Amino acid sequence: MKLINKITTVLVFLAIFNITNSLLRVEPVYSLPADDVIPLVDEEYYPEVHKALTNAKKSILCVMFMAKLDPKHTKGNEYQLVLDLIAAHKRGVNVLVIFDQNIKFWKKGRENSIIERKSEYAYELLLRNGVPVFYDNKERVTHSKILVIDEYITIIGSTNWTYSELRKNHEASVMIKSKSVARTFERKLKKIDKEH
Secondary structure, X not given: OHHHHHHHHHHXXXXXXXXXXXXOOOOOOOOOOOOEEEEEEHHHHHHHHHHHHHXXXXXXXXXXXXXXXXXXXXXXXXXXXXXXXXXXXXXXXXEEEEEOOEEOOOOXXXXXXXXXXXXXXXXXXXXXXXXXXXXXXXXXXXXXEEEEEOOOEEXXXXXXXXXXXXXXXXXXXXXXXXXXXXXXXHHHXXXXXXXX
C-alpha cells in the first residue's frame, strides 16, 4: 500500500509539473546580438548622430522621411547633419541617401497626383556636392528615419532632420551597435526602389 501511495504521489507531482511547465513555457525569442543599445531621447540625438557621421570610416546609408533645410539658416543642427554626409563623401566614405517623395494620395481630384518632396533643398545640396542621393518610388511613403554606419552602427527612431524635431519636439530614437543588426537593415533598405 505504501508503494502504491508513493507511486501515486510521484505521478501526481509529474502531472502537476508537466501542466505547469506547459502553461509557463516561454517561446524562444530570436534576436540579433548587440554590443550596445543607447537610447537617444530629444536633445541627445543630434550630438551622437553628428559624432557617428563625423567618425564614419567606410559607409553611411541614410534613409530619411524628411530632411527639411532652410537655405537662410545654415547653422541649424539639421543643416549640419546634411553637411556631415557631404563631408563624409568628400573624405571617401561610401554614402547613399534615400529621401521620401510621394503623391498626395489623400487629396481629391487632380491634387492627388501632385508629387510632394519634403527634402528638396537637402536633396539638391547633396546632389550638387556629388553625394549619391535618390528619392524613393512616389507610389509609396518611406517613413523610415534610419542611418546605418560602417555596417556596425544603426540609428533608428522617430527623429526627422528638421528644426522642430531636433530642437522642439519630444523624439525617441536608439543607437544600436551590432554588425548583424546593421547588415540586416542595410540589406533590406537597399532594396527600396530609387529614382532621381
